[in-house]
């Protein structure tokens with residue numbers, strides 16, 4: 001059966017690389033069913049009778065990817081932002097996560113989270129759950145029901161969690177295997193191996209996770225890396241044979257192409273080179289890094305070195321769920337690095353961060369950055385008509401203004417996997 005030809009019309013803006021913003025005012029995204037056929041400024045003849053979803057003067061960009069957030073911490077967004085990482089985890093995040101032994105609570109929270117994510121234009125995620133297998137399945141169900149795609153992870157932690165948030169090593173490995181089996185046929189939200197971070201996982205558990213990764217070559221890994229100075233010191237004590245944090249993942253076979261590492265604030269030259277050589281992705285979370293005073297990641301340097309970088313909200317170290325807010329935070333903190341480096345280290349621009357919250361995630365999930373022919377449509381329609389009337393600005397400045405003043409009210413429509421969700 002032939003699929004329907006249809007098109008979206010609006011001011012198209014996208015970034016295929018960091019710093020390279022492409023614009024097509026009054027452009028069309030040509031569609032066949034759920035799939036993009038191309039973009040153009042005039043409808044071709046075979047689309048003469050096609051349905052056109054015309055968004056007038058609104059801006060259409062690829063939808064956003066949130067490549068690092070903690071679903072169970074959603075109810076504690078904006079809490080205890082006067083602490084640093086280790087105290088914050090122990091006193092707030094871990095006790096919160098323990099509540100997800102209750103499935104009714106998980107259902108309620110994750111339904112609301114999924115709805116909020118899609119309403120803010122996020123259609124792709126790499127997301128942490130808690131250590132609870134059943135609650136993780138609920139999270140995956142709710143994300144899929146809202147039209148969100150990507151990876152979710154049942155967290156592994158068999159030490160330093162506290163009485164109500166810790167598995168035995170054997171339990172952690174067994175539950176992970178069972179969870180992988182339960183979710184092997186999922187289409188939209190797939191499983192991802194998720195050791196919380198090195199201090200949460202014994203060597204025996206890491207060994208087990210390494211085995212699971214080997215048994216499942218397509219199963220990617222997400223975790224945390226070099227976020228906070230005390231954390232790094234702790235990892236050194238736990239793994240005295242490692243000169244660098246990353247080696248504690250590497251020695252168990254989890255440091256590899258497609259591994260996603262959040263934060264990377266203190267990665268030195270050697271650690272960055274190891275990322276590049278292995279194809280590990282750095283996920284920049286500037287709001288969280290500021291809130292719990294972790295530091296400012298050297299993202300401009302990483303991009304110059306050819307490291308793959310994307311962005312995350314890191315809810316709830318981050319207190320904002322919208323990726324355009326993460327994007328502008330990335331620009332802000334990079335401006336500070338620029339200033340404090342004596343204006344030597346370049347800052348990030350909106351054209352850089354547009355790529356980091358759209359194109360980078362598209363690439364991670366195997367699509368072309370932008371509106372690539374053959375890919376399923378993931379797009380967001382952004383509307384600035386409620387902002388102060390200003391007819392004098394160019395399209396790129398309009399996008400910048402929407403990003404800096406972003407609220408869900410700016411989101412007019414969201415498409416995920418070719419289907420209109422909002």
Ligand SMILES: [Zn+2]
Nearest residue numbers: 070224262314
């Ligand atoms: Zn995190």
